[in-house]
Amino acid sequence: MTVTPPPEILHAPLVVEFPFTRSLGPVQSAFLTGLRERTVLGVRTDAGEVLVPPVEYDPATAAELRELVEVGATGTVTTWAWNPEPRAGQPLTTPFAWVLVRLDGADTALLHALDAPGPEAVRTGLRVRIRWAAERSGAITDIACFEPYESGTAAETVPHTGEFDDPVTGIVAPARLDYTYSPGRAQTRYLHALAERRTVGERCPSCAKVYVPPRGACPTCGVATTDQVEVGPRGTVTTYCIVNIKAKNLDIEVPYVYAHIALDGAGLALHGRIAGIPYDEVRMGLRVEPVWSEDGRYPDHYRPTGEPDADYDTYKELL
Amino acid sequence: MTPHHRPAREVAIVAFAQSHHRRRTDDLSEVEMVMPVLHDVLRQTGLKASDIGFTCSGSSDYLAGRAFSFTMALDGVGAWPPISESHVETDGAWALYEAWVKLLTGEADTALVYSYGKSSPGSVRDVLTRQLDPYYLAPLWPDSVALAALQAQALVDAGHTDENALAAIAERSRTDAAANPHAQLPGTRPQGEYVVRPLRTGDCPPIGDGVAAVVLAAGDLARELCERPAWIRGMDHRIEAHSLGVRDLTDSPSTRLAAERAGAFDLPHGLKGMGGAPAVDTAELHAPFTSQEVVLAKALGLDASVRINPSGGALAANPVMAAGLIRLGEAAARIHRGASDRALAHATSGPCLQQNLVAVLEGDPRA
Numbered sequence: 001m002t003v004t005p006p007p008e009i010l011h012a013p014l015v016v017e018f019p020f021t022r023s024l025g026p027v028q029s030a031f032l033t034g035l036r037e038r039t040v041l042g043v044r045t046d047a048g049e050v051l052v053p054p055v056e057y058d059p060a061t062a063a064e065l066r067e068l069v070e071v072g073a074t075g076t077v078t079t080w081a082w083n084p085e086p087r088a089g090q091p092l093t094t095p096f097a098w099v100l101v102r103l104d105g106a107d108t109a110l111l112h113a114l115d116a117p118g119p120e121a122v123r124t125g126l127r128v129r130i131r132w133a134a135e136r137s138g139a140i141t142d143i144a145c146f147e148p149y150e151s152g153t154a155a156e157t158v159p160h161t162g163e164f165d166d167p168v169t170g171i172v173a174p175a176r177l178d179y180t181y182s183p184g185r186a187q188t189r190y191l192h193a194l195a196e197r198r199t200v201g202e203r204c205p206s207c208a209k210v211y212v213p214p215r216g217a218c219p220t221c222g223v224a225t226t227d228q229v230e231v232g233p234r235g236t237v238t239t240y241c242i243v244n245i246k247a248k249n250l251d252i253e254v255p256y257v258y259a260h261i262a263l264d265g266a267g268l269a270l271h272g273r274i275a276g277i278p279y280d281e282v283r284m285g286l287r288v289e290p291v292w293s294e295d296g297r298y299p300d301h302y303r304p305t306g307e308p309d310a311d312y313d314t315y316k317e318l319l
Numbered sequence: 320m321t322p323h324h325r326p327a328r329e330v331a332i333v334a335f336a337q338s339h340h341r342r343r344t345d346d347l348s349e350v351e352m353v354m355p356v357l358h359d360v361l362r363q364t365g366l367k368a369s370d371i372g373f374t375c376s377g378s379s380d381y382l383a384g385r386a387f388s389f390t391m392a393l394d395g396v397g398a399w400p401p402i403s404e405s406h407v408e409t410d411g412a413w414a415l416y417e418a419w420v421k422l423l424t425g426e427a428d429t430a431l432v433y434s435y436g437k438s439s440p441g442s443v444r445d446v447l448t449r450q451l452d453p454y455y456l457a458p459l460w461p462d463s464v465a466l467a468a469l470q471a472q473a474l475v476d477a478g479h480t481d482e483n484a485l486a487a488i489a490e491r492s493r494t495d496a497a498a499n500p501h502a503q504l505p506g507t508r509p510q511g512e513y514v515v516r517p518l519r520t521g522d523c524p525p526i527g528d529g530v531a532a533v534v535l536a537a538g539d540l541a542r543e544l545c546e547r548p549a550w551i552r553g554m555d556h557r558i559e560a561h562s563l564g565v566r567d568l569t570d571s572p573s574t575r576l577a578a579e580r581a582g583a584f585d586l587p588h589g590l591k592g593m594g595g596a597p598a599v600d601t602a603e604l605h606a607p608f609t610s611q612e613v614v615l616a617k618a619l620g621l622d623a624s625v626r627i628n629p630s631g632g633a634l635a636a637n638p639v640m641a642a643g644l645i646r647l648g649e650a651a652a653r654i655h656r657g658a659s660d661r662a663l664a665h666a667t668s669g670p671c672l673q674q675n676l677v678a679v680l681e682g683d684p685r686a
Contacts, residue, residue, distance in 0.1 A: 009346050014385075016384045020453060024454070028454055051562075051565065053455045053562070053564075055562065059560035060560075079470075079472045079473040079476065080469065081468030081471070081472055081515045081516060081518075082468075083516075084513060084515075084516070087445060087460060087462055088460070089445075089460035090459065090461070098515070100469060100563065100564050102564075108562065108564045110455075110564055111456060111459065111461060112459065119516055124472070124473075140455050140456075140458050141458050173457060175457070177381070177384060177441055177445060177446055177449070178442070180440050182345040182346075182440065184347050184348025184349075184351045185347065185351060186351065187348065215348065215350060216348055216354075217350045217351070217354055217394040219394035219396075219397070220397060220398070221397050222368050222396050222398075
């Protein structure tokens with residue numbers, strides 16, 4: 001048992017990226033299809049207010065809303081904020097104003113960007129118009145941004161069926177967030193040891209269980225696991241399954257065996273792939289040892305040691 | 320207080336603990352960050368994890384960038400023998416609300432509530448855009464400062480504040496934070512450049528990592544665990560329309576309604592207030608931006624007699640998902656140590672104060 005100072009904390013880029021696919025209801029579909037056709041639609045509430053952007057249920061009464069009207073492509077800034085450093089994904093790459101714009105004929109405001117030379121050119125009450133994107137697909141980004149437009153006359157609302165050829169019925173909203181993942185002290189120690197082809201667990205000072213891989217806490221006792229214990233390298237298969245479906249981007253022939261392996265000295269089993277033996281000969285109690293990956297940073301899989309099988313009693317508590 | 324508002328069972332916050340909030344905690348996993356705070360809050364009561372009737376936590380996977388990230392932090396609780404546990408994917412103030420309801424029903428006598436936020440691995444301004452309406456807002460990536468700045472400009476246009484008044488809120492908050500050993504930004508600092516105009520660096524909260532935890536207890540047990548329990552006399556939370564262009568950004572009717580339902584406008588000894596200012600001596604307001612304090616103080620009718628954010632508030636430490644629970648904890652701790660008799664605590668979530676929770680906390684009368 002040793003207590004060593006924490007090594008340098010590891011970091012790695014972590015990218016979370018989803019192309020969220022969302023369906024549209026009748027009002028949102030009409031609105032976004034309308035943007036594709038350079039037509040801005042709002043929805044009228046029972047109280048006679050016109051909501052732009054439109055929603056399918058009245059935010060005040062929850063009544064279903066379906067009465068579409070066309071509003072102007074010009075409007076008035078109701079509030080604004082100057083953005084000196086645009087961030088990734090925002091509508092403009094040069095400094096711009098975020099604006100809430102009440103389009104002519106509407107009673108509520110739409111959030112978007114305003115292209116203006118500087119904050120001195122923006123004020124609440126400024127008249128603006130839509131600058132349409134050159135290529136439009138039926139999305140809020142079909143409005144490229146707003147631009148100042150002092151000479152406009154306010155448009156009246158016009159009833160609209162909301163019907164278009166080839167209506168947009170869904171959107172794909174890609175989202176990407178970039179993180180720098182840091183695993184903390186316990187997992188950093190574990191990963192550094194793996195790179196030296198050692199497997200290090202941590203013992204709970206309260207219940208004495210040895211966790212592999214360690215996460216820094218005993219989930220049973222709720223206390224820090226600070227004592228490091230080298231375990232393995234050999235271990236015992238406690239249970240296993242046979243995988244018959246090939247995973248995407250995984251260069252392993254099926255069927256193969258995925259197993260729980262209790263390394264000698266560990267208080268619980270970790271999981272790993274078993275190779276070096278026909279898949280249908282893997283069994284509970286099989287003694288195995290790690291085979292390190294080519295770059296030597298982690299066990300690629302485990303293979304039989306050739307020892308006699310372990311007695312059930314020696315691992316039954318670790319199932 | 321009127322019987323209408325009196326909960327069926329007396330429940331109090333009996334202990335509060337928090338981490339030292341820091342810009343980064345690369346050396347700590349979530350559970351390594353959470354565990355010392357859980358140990359601290361339990362030590363204050365003398366309870367063991369196995370004594371706790373109900374455990375509830377608040378956090379967000381989007382901060383961690385990993386699904387079910389709260390299950391890892393749960394390792395710090397000690398979940399064997401099996402415990403009664405729940406999680407909310409928002410600020411821990413709402414976890415406290417869930418725990419309070421659990422205690423009111425009599426299903427538990429004690430509760431451990433904790434929440435944590437580790438903002439440092441990602442870009443929290445961008446991360447928070449993912450909570451917006453996915454059809455009309457999220458594709459434009461309007462970050463949290465930009466949305467707060469729209470609200471700030473609306474306040475300036477309406478004549479409710481100006482840049483000097485906002486700077487004074489920042490100055491007061493961070494001066495107060497100098498006495499708070501947990502604060503990330505203790506002491507005054509320059510207002511700095513515009514981040515998104517009209518908000519300057521000083522108007523914005525620090526980005527950081529942190530943890531908070533409280534213990535709740537019911538009835539006489541609360542008196543055994545704490546010399547002066549902070550009784551929860553009422554608590555309520557309300558939400559407004561998600562579309563920013565539908566709302567009056569200069570007001571917070573949801574905060575006012577939650578406060579009313581929590582009994583904040585009732586006088587403490589049975590007389591109903593006249594709809595004026597709440598009869599409290601302290602208000603811990605979850606206002607990450609200076610301009611949001613203006614909105615909240617106006618919505619609640621707080622006057623100069625109420626001590627606002629003596630802890631320094633979210634302008635001094637804003638661990639996302641814990642900052643609201645910290646407001647409840649700070650208000651309770653002030654009652655525990657006799658610095659307050661009746662406090663209002665507020666938590667928010669969502670852009671421009673979209674969702675708001677208000678609790679009214681009271682200490683027993685002193686001789």
